[in-house]
Amino acid sequence: MVSGNNHGVSMSRSTILNVKNLSLYINEEPLLESLSLSVAEGEMVCLMGPNGCGKSTLLRIVLGEARPDQRRLADILTSGGMLHLAPDTEISYLPQRIEGSLPVPPPGDTDTELRSRTQAIIDGVPPLEDSQLSLGQLQKRTLARVIESRADLYLLDEPTNYLDLGGLESFEEAIAVLKRRGKALLIVTHDRTLADNLADRTIYISPNGVYQSQGGFSAAWDLAFSDYEARTHRAADIRSKIKQLQQDARRRMGWSAAKEKSKRGAGAEKPHIGKLAKKMAARSKAVAKRAEAEQKRLNETKPFVPKKVNLKIGQYEVRNRPVASFDRVGFTYPGSNAPTLSDVEIDLSTQDKVCVLGHNGCGKTTLLNLICGRLEPEMGLLRRNQAVKSVYLSQGLKGFFSPGTLLRNLTDTGVDETTIRQYLGAALLRRDKVTNSVESFSHGELMRAAIVKCILQKAEFLLLDEPTSHLDIESIQVLERLLQDFPGGYLVVSHDRTFVENVADQLFLMAGRRIRLI
16 A cells, blocks of 8 residues: 555544455455555545445445455455454445445434435435336435434445536535534545545555545545656666666576587586586576566566557547527427426537536436437527537447447448557557457446547537446546547536536536526
């Protein structure tokens, strides 16, 4: 573990959770190694890192579904280390995905301040039975129940999923109230803004180790990069040593071989030369072993490199042309008593990089469907430029890819396989992976592949509906680079605040059935 300026827990706070040297293995492969952390009263600690690095597993271990000394499922999961909870600790747990009934601690004497925050989180969730709610609605309701429960330690796994900007603000305010009440929070999140705003400590789990720092994601990421720089210098030194050792070994082995050959006809000196040749051969082998040891050390020292995307292959030019123009457009869904949109006025071009914000259900997806022609306005005038090549990436990429391999899905772009592989490789989808079935890819990988396909098709304008949902930080950062390099324009619906800051040139707010520039 690499630690930042960790000044430790204040002596005035009692430690609720203490984990020391915890290691997890799946099929004998390390998932987490030697993780140590503590959470005290009034503290929020964030666990961040790529999907599959063990964050959710750690929460389940703390919850008690698996103990650090337990072996289960025929050694599929084996863990070791120490985990200590303060006596009589009440835990409230929010899983990443709600499946079936979830036991939630009964509500405590929730004060008005906290209740107002949780009510804002579930704003818009209908008063129905849990079984009648959508997954997103159920997630919000369960999150509100968990926050209101009387607990000492809150374990929250990606709690900001499905929250709009208003819900995010209310959630952050609720967390601040819990911290003031002396509650301990261990949160798995990919929300960089949330961590920067509220985390007392952030633990970033990378392919090259665990980085722990005071503060939020930015501090932990800076620590990972400073360690990367140090590892890079060490790796360069080791490479130089390996090169010298290999040259020395070749030189000694060559000298030994030459002397061994010269024994023929050496006369009285033959025994002496043979002995010296054997000695040099032994030294050569010793030097070669040292080179192997240095190579092993180099592999262990190999720095964690946050790969960046840089699509420079065959970039195409996109002329500035109108995409869509709304003139007092309105739309009402059949059977609804009120319009979803009314008097919408917005102009979009192939050079606009726009993000649309607004609470859930305000009509953002409806706006996208109007732009791409899936819906027609009931009032007003909507002009679409049919000559512009626009591509719509819906939530979850539903229907975007056909069954089959990823490579086959991109061959319909009319581009040769070599170029397709080059583009996918630039998006970190490399080698034989591209011949795998699309069903085997993560959502983050498919989102990157979708953007690559749009570029291969020379798309001029993209419509993206919640593209960062369920993506880890690394996938979001790759997606950011892809959009930053995209030669055309796009309209993005997203509640990821850091993502919006990084990709949008303009922000539009949807409220009161209308849209306005902010």
